[in-house]
Amino acid sequence: MPDDSAIAVRGLDVAYGAIRAVQGVDIDAPRGQITALIGSNGAGKSSTLNAIAGLVPIARGSVEIGGVDATRLPAHVRVVERGVVLIPEARAVFLTMTVRENLGLGIRVGREREARGHKSAFTLEDAFRLFPVLEERTDKRAQYLSGGELKMLAIARSLLMHPRVLLIDEPSMGLAPLLVRQIFAVLRGILREHDVSVLLVEQDTAVALELASSAYVIEQGRITMHAPASKLRGDARLKAAYLGADAAAGRPAPEDAKEPCP
Amino acid sequence: MSLTEFLQYVIDGLGSGTLYVLVAIGFTLVFGVMGLMNVAHADFYMLAAFGLFFLGGVEGLGWGVLAATISVLIGSLIIGFAMFHLILKRLDKEIMIAFFVATLGVSFFLENLVAKLADFRVRSVPALFTTHTYVIEGLYITNSVAVSLAAALIITFGLLAFLNYTEHGQLLRAVAENAMLAKGVGIDTGRMTLLAVLIGSFIAVIGGLLYANTTSTADPFVANTVSLKMFAVAIVAGIGSVGGALVVGLFLGIAESLSLWVGVRGGFDGSQWQNVIGLVLMVVVLMTRPNGLFGKFERIG
Ligand SMILES: Nc1ncnc2c1ncn2[C@@H]1O[C@H](COP(=O)(O)OP(=O)(O)O)[C@@H](O)[C@H]1O
Ligand SMILES: [Mg+2]
Numbered sequence: 001m002p003d004d005s006a007i008a009v010r011g012l013d014v015a016y017g018a019i020r021a022v023q024g025v026d027i028d029a030p031r032g033q034i035t036a037l038i039g040s041n042g043a044g045k046s047s048t049l050n051a052i053a054g055l056v057p058i059a060r061g062s063v064e065i066g067g068v069d070a071t072r073l074p075a076h077v078r079v080v081e082r083g084v085v086l087i088p089e090a091r092a093v094f095l096t097m098t099v100r101e102n103l104g105l106g107i108r109v110g111r112e113r114e115a116r117g118h119k120s121a122f123t124l125e126d127a128f129r130l131f132p133v134l135e136e137r138t139d140k141r142a143q144y145l146s147g148g149e150l151k152m153l154a155i156a157r158s159l160l161m162h163p164r165v166l167l168i169d170e171p172s173m174g175l176a177p178l179l180v181r182q183i184f185a186v187l188r189g190i191l192r193e194h195d196v197s198v199l200l201v202e203q204d205t206a207v208a209l210e211l212a213s214s215a216y217v218i219e220q221g222r223i224t225m226h227a228p229a230s231k232l233r234g235d236a237r238l239k240a241a242y243l244g245a246d247a248a249a250g251r252p253a254p255e256d257a258k259e260p261c262p
Numbered sequence: 263m264s265l266t267e268f269l270q271y272v273i274d275g276l277g278s279g280t281l282y283v284l285v286a287i288g289f290t291l292v293f294g295v296m297g298l299m300n301v302a303h304a305d306f307y308m309l310a311a312f313g314l315f316f317l318g319g320v321e322g323l324g325w326g327v328l329a330a331t332i333s334v335l336i337g338s339l340i341i342g343f344a345m346f347h348l349i350l351k352r353l354d355k356e357i358m359i360a361f362f363v364a365t366l367g368v369s370f371f372l373e374n375l376v377a378k379l380a381d382f383r384v385r386s387v388p389a390l391f392t393t394h395t396y397v398i399e400g401l402y403i404t405n406s407v408a409v410s411l412a413a414a415l416i417i418t419f420g421l422l423a424f425l426n427y428t429e430h431g432q433l434l435r436a437v438a439e440n441a442m443l444a445k446g447v448g449i450d451t452g453r454m455t456l457l458a459v460l461i462g463s464f465i466a467v468i469g470g471l472l473y474a475n476t477t478s479t480a481d482p483f484v485a486n487t488v489s490l491k492m493f494a495v496a497i498v499a500g501i502g503s504v505g506g507a508l509v510v511g512l513f514l515g516i517a518e519s520l521s522l523w524v525g526v527r528g529g530f531d532g533s534q535w536q537n538v539i540g541l542v543l544m545v546v547v548l549m550t551r552p553n554g555l556f557g558k559f560e561r562i563g
Contacts, residue, residue: 096561109448
């Protein structure tokens with residue numbers, strides 16, 4: 001039923017030279033839902049999202065968007081014609097440009113998508129209502145924004161692009177817990193209002209499972225688990241795996257995460 | 263020592279400096295947008311001069327200077343287009359050396375092809391306009407220096423305005439800063455690279471036409487010296503810095519000219535030092551400010 005599928009990944013391989021980052025990954029992200037992709041550092045989460053967005057080459061396998069094959073489409077066509085919008089984990093904003101210019105790039109895509117018949121109610125006013133700080137800083141260069149403001153700018157720009165599928169890579173990374181909660185509340189509201197499906201990558205397993213209706217676990221480039229989020233929330237094996245991975249990598253627990261930006 | 267004499271050398275330096283500016287801004291623009299250098303860029307100077315010779319001159323097709331000039335300007339877009347589609351877009355950007363070698367190959371090919379057609383000789387080209395020399399307060403100023411300076415200023419500030427105040431300019435800046443993110447916000451980065459190449463080619467042949475007019479010659483291997491200045495100016499200014507290329511290009515021209523003046527004063531042949539100045543400047547700047555004087559790598563404008 002193509003109408004119910006936002007993203008369908010089949011047998012995806014991503015390689016960087018000899019490094020096989022993703023191997024034989026299958027993912028189904030149903031329409032109108034949040035699907036989580038969780039896994040530890042270096043598991044292949046970003047590579048998977050980037051391959052779906054067309055930003056890294058697909059070595060093998062296929063990607064369907066809205067039930068139609070997109071494996072060979074260039075990235076900009078996936079954005080403009082299919083409405084697949086990635087919010088990257090890092091370097092998600094043009095730092096040499098002002099807030100206004102960054103938002104303008106989103107509006108430009110929104111206009112092009114509207115010309116192709118993809119209506120969306122999300123406007124610049126909506127963006128400023130959600131994130132008033134962006135309006136205050138509208139003529140500031142993005143390089144002077146804090147980490148949280150950069151995140152808001154990236155989200156606002158992405159929503160202005162009238163997305164049908166959002167690929168969100170680690171939205172909580174580097175942000176204070178309060179800000180994370182605020183941003184997730186905003187995202188949840190948007191998704192309820194508009195017809196947007198989400199594939200969400202998070203290292204913070206608890207946060208991801210709270211939001212998502214189902215989740216995939218990826219380890220060393222392969223999917224090792226797929227279940228409804230409610231089931232995974234209580235999964236002892238998952239908890240053990242992630243507490244272990246976090247401790248091994250020397251990362252602080254999410255509760256201690258500090259805002260690193262000025 | 264007289265001030266007039268000193269100023270005369272400065273004015274002469276401005277004349278050559280403007281010609282360095284016009285080759286360097288296109289090179290730095292394309293470098294900024296692609297993240298890679300097109301070594302063959304300086305060959306547009308040679309192509310412009312031989313365009314004038316083969317199309318305009320009596321030894322060639324004899325179309326006259328105006329028709330030849332227009333053909334060269336249009337031809338630069340065609341050659342830029344072909345260079346992009348046949349070479350630049352096909353190369354793997356991850357392998358920098360492949361890009362270097364491939365564009366160097368294009369340069370060798372073009373130079374030797376044209377040299378063969380011109381019987382391996384330096385040819386004289388028809389003048390774009392009649393040269394006048396004005397004497398102002400004892401200074402000799404030719405109209406060709408004035409025209410070159412005006413062209414360099416108009417083109418540099420025009421390009422800066424385009425980059426900063428138009429939508430396509432913003433898209434070029436986006437690709438220069440972060441090509442992956444640019445794709446992610448729906449920008450066709452290949453199209454933007456082509457646009458940068460076309461702009462760069464067009465500006466370069468304007469410089470090449472003025473250079474040919476100033477020297478009255480078409481030399482198949484002029485790019486050997488021009489490319490040296492082009493690298494020096496772009497690197498000292500900082501890759502992607504169009505305004506910086508204007509400042510550094512003019513400075514280099516003046517510094518070279520003053521080396522002649524110092525030679526005359528000191529009783530040695532300053533012309534031997536001319537070509538060294540750019541290289542020394544480049545080495546010193548690279549050692550102290552690797553991103554150039556005006557450059558913040560990953561931005562253009
Ligand atoms: N551009 C790249 N070049 C080479 N290796 C890469 C690149 N990007 C990621 N990798 C490698 O691919 C693997 C998966 O990385 P990534 O997809 O970023 O994981 P995650 O997002 O889950 O942390 C890692 O081993 C990483 O080192
Ligand atoms: Mg990642």
